[in-house]
Amino acid sequence: MRIELEVWRQDGPRERGRFEAHVVDDATPEMSLLELLDRLNDQLVEGGQEPIQFESDCREGACGACGVTVNDVPHGPVPRTPSCRQHLRSFGAVTRLRIEPLRSAAFPVVRDLVVDRTALDRLIRAGGHVDVMTGTAPDADAVLVTHDDAEVALDFAACIGCGACVAACPNGAAHLFAGAKLAHLALVPHGRLERGRRAVAVVDALEAEFGPCSTYGECVEVCPAGIPLTAVAAVHRERLRSVFRGRAD
Amino acid sequence: MTHGWTVSDRLLDAHVPAGDPLGAWDRRRAEYRLVNPANRRHLKVIVVGTGLAGAGAAAALGELGYQVACFTFHDAPRRAHSVAAQGGINAPRARKVDGDSVRRFVTDAVKGGDFRGREADVVRLATESVRVIDHLQAIGAPFAREYGGQLATRSFGGVQVSRTYYTRGQTGQQLQVAASQALLRQVQRGSVRLHTRAEMLDLVVADGRAQGIVTRDLVSGAIGVHTAHAVVLATGGYGSVYFHSTLAVNSNATATWRAHRRGALFGCPSFVQFHPTALPVSSPWQSKTTLMSESLRNDGRIWVPANPGDERAANDIPEAERDYYLERRYPAYGNLTPRDVASRAARAEIVAGRGVGPLRNSVYLDFRDAIARLGRDTIAERYGNLFAMYTDVTGEDPYVEPMRIAPGAHFTMGGLWSDYDQMTSVPGLFVGGEAGSNYHGANRLGANSLLSACVDGWFTLPLSVPNWLAGLVGTPTLEQDAPEALEALETVARRTTHLLENEGTRRPTWFHRRLGEILDEGCGVSRSEAGLRAALEQVRQLGADFWADVRVGGRGDRLNQELERAGRVADFLELAELMVVDALDRTESCGAHFREEFTTELGEALRDDERWVNVSAWETTPVGKHIRHTEPLAFELVPLQVRDYR
Numbered sequence: 001m002r003i004e005l006e007v008w009r010q011d012g013p014r015e016r017g018r019f020e021a022h023v024v025d026d027a028t029p030e031m032s033l034l035e036l037l038d039r040l041n042d043q044l045v046e047g048g049q050e051p052i053q054f055e056s057d058c059r060e061g062a063c064g065a066c067g068v069t070v071n072d073v074p075h076g077p078v079p080r081t082p083s084c085r086q087h088l089r090s091f092g093a094v095t096r097l098r099i100e101p102l103r104s105a106a107f108p109v110v111r112d113l114v115v116d117r118t119a120l121d122r123l124i125r126a127g128g129h130v131d132v133m134t135g136t137a138p139d140a141d142a143v144l145v146t147h148d149d150a151e152v153a154l155d156f157a158a159c160i161g162c163g164a165c166v167a168a169c170p171n172g173a174a175h176l177f178a179g180a181k182l183a184h185l186a187l188v189p190h191g192r193l194e195r196g197r198r199a200v201a202v203v204d205a206l207e208a209e210f211g212p213c214s215t216y217g218e219c220v221e222v223c224p225a226g227i228p229l230t231a232v233a234a235v236h237r238e239r240l241r242s243v244f245r246g247r248a249d
Numbered sequence: 250m251t252h253g254w255t256v257s258d259r260l261l262d263a264h265v266p267a268g269d270p271l272g273a274w275d276r277r278r279a280e281y282r283l284v285n286p287a288n289r290r291h292l293k294v295i296v297v298g299t300g301l302a303g304a305g306a307a308a309a310l311g312e313l314g315y316q317v318a319c320f321t322f323h324d325a326p327r328r329a330h331s332v333a334a335q336g337g338i339n340a341p342r343a344r345k346v347d348g349d350s351v352r353r354f355v356t357d358a359v360k361g362g363d364f365r366g367r368e369a370d371v372v373r374l375a376t377e378s379v380r381v382i383d384h385l386q387a388i389g390a391p392f393a394r395e396y397g398g399q400l401a402t403r404s405f406g407g408v409q410v411s412r413t414y415y416t417r418g419q420t421g422q423q424l425q426v427a428a429s430q431a432l433l434r435q436v437q438r439g440s441v442r443l444h445t446r447a448e449m450l451d452l453v454v455a456d457g458r459a460q461g462i463v464t465r466d467l468v469s470g471a472i473g474v475h476t477a478h479a480v481v482l483a484t485g486g487y488g489s490v491y492f493h494s495t496l497a498v499n500s501n502a503t504a505t506w507r508a509h510r511r512g513a514l515f516g517c518p519s520f521v522q523f524h525p526t527a528l529p530v531s532s533p534w535q536s537k538t539t540l541m542s543e544s545l546r547n548d549g550r551i552w553v554p555a556n557p558g559d560e561r562a563a564n565d566i567p568e569a570e571r572d573y574y575l576e577r578r579y580p581a582y583g584n585l586t587p588r589d590v591a592s593r594a595a596r597a598e599i600v601a602g603r604g605v606g607p608l609r610n611s612v613y614l615d616f617r618d619a620i621a622r623l624g625r626d627t628i629a630e631r632y633g634n635l636f637a638m639y640t641d642v643t644g645e646d647p648y649v650e651p652m653r654i655a656p657g658a659h660f661t662m663g664g665l666w667s668d669y670d671q672m673t674s675v676p677g678l679f680v681g682g683e684a685g686s687n688y689h690g691a692n693r694l695g696a697n698s699l700l701s702a703c704v705d706g707w708f709t710l711p712l713s714v715p716n717w718l719a720g721l722v723g724t725p726t727l728e729q730d731a732p733e734a735l736e737a738l739e740t741v742a743r744r745t746t747h748l749l750e751n752e753g754t755r756r757p758t759w760f761h762r763r764l765g766e767i768l769d770e771g772c773g774v775s776r777s778e779a780g781l782r783a784a785l786e787q788v789r790q791l792g793a794d795f796w797a798d799v800r801v802g803g804r805g806d807r808l809n810q811e812l813e814r815a816g817r818v819a820d821f822l823e824l825a826e827l828m829v830v831d832a833l834d835r836t837e838s839c840g841a842h843f844r845e846e847f848t849t850e851l852g853e854a855l856r857d858d859e860r861w862v863n864v865s866a867w868e869t870t871p872v873g874k875h876i877r878h879t880e881p882l883a884f885e886l887v888p889l890q891v892r893d894y895r
Contacts, residue, residue, distance in 0.1 A: 011807070012807055028532055028534070029644070030531060030532050030535075030643070030644065031532065031534055032536075034536070035534045035535065035536055038534060038536060039534050042756065042758075045756050045800070045802070045811075050802055050803045050811070051810070051811055053808055053809075053810050055324070056498060057323070057328055057330070057497040057498060057499050057500075058330065058332065058333045058497040058498075059497070059498060059536055059537050059539075060333055060539055060540070060638075062332050062333045062419065062421070062422050063327075063328045063330070063332050063333065063497065064327070064328065065323065065324070065328050081641075085641055085642075087641065087642070087644070089644050110468055110808055111807060111808040114808060116324065117324060117325065118324065118325065118445065120325070121325050121326075121327075121433060124429075124430050124433045125433045125434075125436055125437045126437065128430055128433070129388070129389070129430040129431055129433060129434040129437075130387065130388045130389050130430075130431075130434075131434070132384070132387040132388050133312060134308070134309045134312060134384060134707055134708075134711065135380060135384065135707075135708070137380070137383040137384045137386070137387035137388075138383065138387075139383055140382050140383045140386040140387070140392070140400055141342070141344055141399050141400055143386070144397075144398030144399070145391075145394045145398055146394065146396075146398060147394045147395065147396045147398075149394075150391050150392065150393060150394040153391035154391050154416055154417060154423070157389075157391055157416075157423055157426065158419065158422075159426075160422070161325065161327055161328075161426075184389070184391070185389055187391070188386075188389055188391055189387075190386075190387045190388070190389070191389055
């Protein structure tokens with residue numbers, strides 16, 4: 001099958017970017033979006049051009065390294081599926097693809113389709129962790145966790161850190177990401193003990209780095225991990241809770 | 250001298266504690282030298298890699314007060330490939346009454362590894378596994394729970410007890426996220442300095458010990474030296490040398506291979522596990538083989554058409570003309586034979602012309618009978634996410650037609666050789682996780698990989714590295730402009746320039762694909778002397794062709810993924826040669842290393858315990874000659890016995 005592409009090229013963070021038009025004539029339905037880019041890159045190198053830089057790693061949807069915007073949708077036309085698992089056979093009649101980086105002020109372009117998402121890690125650094133010295137944890141069987149709490153914690157912990165939620169948000173908010181972490185750690189036994197101070201630290205970093213949330217819900221539509229919109233509510237709940245309690249836990 | 254390698258009579262000492270093996274780790278821990286807390290901040294450790302082993306070691310050493318610098322080529326520590334492990338993590342916590350124990354774990358792992366791993370290290374793995382689960386749950390991994398609140402477990406291949414802890418089908422992801430946030434906690438505290446998008450390209454050895462690394466900043470292209478009192482490599486395995494593998498596309502052997510070229514011996518490089526339930530390669534542009542959890546073999550039946558070249562659709566082939574070859578050949582274990590046995594049997598069917606699918610390179614994994622017996626809903630509940638993933642990748646519906654699976658290169662049991670304290674043959678250079686080679690012998694059991702990475706990272710290296718550092722209190726780190734540092738820096742710069750400027754015609758990926766074909770054919774699931782000799786010749790030729798004809802292009806002073814790939818493929822080519830040499834040299838079949846010349850009358854693997862109860866630890870000289878050294882293995886807890894799954 002023939003696919004027409006417009007692909008974003010940008011030499012560096014401070015350079016101006018532009019779209020480049022290309023055609024791949026021998027695309028096949030079983031190709032993933034990223035394999036289409038692999039194929040295009042082969043073509044580009046054959047023609048003496050530099051390949052398009054884009055990120056991916058596990059290509060199974062677990063690592064969160066991949067992520068491009070396809071026809072204005074982060075990750076691509078198949079809802080809630082990472083770029084690596086978007087296959088051409090699922091694109092229906094769409095054969096013209098405009099591919100650009102995940103767009104957000106918080107994610108500066110490194111080169112071509114590669115962006116810098118370390119702002120997400122700065123949220124985790126600020127407080128998205130649990131303060132336990134190695135080797136001091138009590139017997140995990142003696143710490144009881146209800147089946148339901150473990151399952152709900154997992155629903156939030158499933159986040160792969162790809163940043164598509166930020167790119168989908170008209171405000172560039174990272175509430176789905178931050179809320180998923182706050183909700184996850186509020187549901188695990190040791191995480192609960194510093195729930196208040198974590199909320200303050202993470203929300204402060206969130207407000208410093210990202211836009212405000214207007215609950216558009218665009219983030220949920222693109223999230224490959226199926227993080228529910230209640231994660232966004234968790235940001236406000238955890239923050240308010242810490243204000244009223246005024247305690248570290 | 251045989252086929253271009255030599256065998257030395259040097260026997261390696263792994264420094265295993267003498268005496269009762271079950272108490273060995275306790276005794277060793279009590280002997281380790283300690284460093285006064287006030288001195289720790291003057292001692293610097295480099296940790297390369299942020300997977301479960303690297304993040305654990307860096308976080309724990311930082312927490313203890315050492316100055317830690319941690320490096321990853323990823324943009325974030327969470328991306329390390331530990332993230333992709335699905336099934337679970339083993340721990341013989343032995344709370345239940347199913348007869349599990351440390352000793353039982355050791356028996357399973359040693360036997361599963363076909364008596365080619367180090368028993369004493371496996372004991373440590375079992376002993377520390379208890380704390381690993383406690384710690385990871387405390388730092389945020391939401392392990393699956395029973396309704397009574399206790400940790401849930403499940404069973405895994407090659408084992409008769411239930412000791413695998415899990416979080417749905419994403420155990421690796423949950424452990425990796427917990428470990429990387431623990432690492433980021435130390436970064437926030439200032440005890441670990443994290444360098445992302447920084448790739449290690451060489452090791453600095455001075456005064457006979459590892460004193461630093463050379464890295465390239467993947468964004469700016471800057472090549473720099475970082476020095477320290479000790480270096481830990483936790484950079485993962487090299488299964489991606491086969492091009493099509495279950496590994497991530499950026500997984501590579503460069504850090505370990507460069508360390509090898511600086512003197513670190515490489516243990517059993519040919520020991521590679523092929524996972525029997527990977528998805529087959531179905532198109533020329535496919536970039537990897539997706540792994541399907543082996544739990545599918547609990548209910549799926551594996552078969553091929555009895556007649557070669559049968560063109561009919563799977564569902565049109567009547568029962569009498571199907572060959573359920575695993576059930577036929579291994580009635581005791583049937584579809585649940587260990588990974589190496591299942592992969593080999595599949596390959597034998599494919600080679601015999603009974604493979605299925607458009608390229609005839611796969612076998613069927615059929616759920617028809619299970620759906621008839623248990624109902625579609627039960628099967629959906631057990632495997633729904635895997636079925637969805639299968640449909641996603643192939644466009645086929647496994648509820649209606651059988652899945653097609655094929656062996657895929659997966660885990661490398663081989664890796665840098667190290668002693669019991671995880672120190673390689675280069676003093677001051679330590680190894681953790683899949684980058685090492687101690688535990689799994691010639692075949693790894695499912696769910697032991699996450700465990701070995703976690704035990705190394707959190708509970709071994711934080712004790713054994715300080716034991717080394719204790720001897721260096723008051724010693725400054727190597728100067729950045731020391732001759733050894735400058736030499737390594739110049740070597741990297743020269744290589745980088747060469748790759749950039751070479752006026753070749755082929756992309757690095759072309760060579761990588763070709764290398765994968767050669768290895769699959771000659772040094773894959775099944776090996777023969779003739780096939781290995783041919784592969785050796787082809788790999789050497791391909792290596793020469795690479796340097797003559799590779800084309801990278803672009804600039805070195807900005808992000809250049811083609812350049813990154815070229816360096817990794819260059820190292821894969823050298824490593825591949827050693828893998829083939831090792832496979833040729835080891836004249837026996839054991840675990841995943843199956844030599845067609847060494848089989849029983851029934852065609853099963855035949856070990857040679859007279860000659861080969863040992864680890865081959867390879868040296869490569871500066872001019873590229875291979876020398877084998879030997880570490881003899883002793884088994885005190887598990888008597889040598891033949892694996893029999895019939």
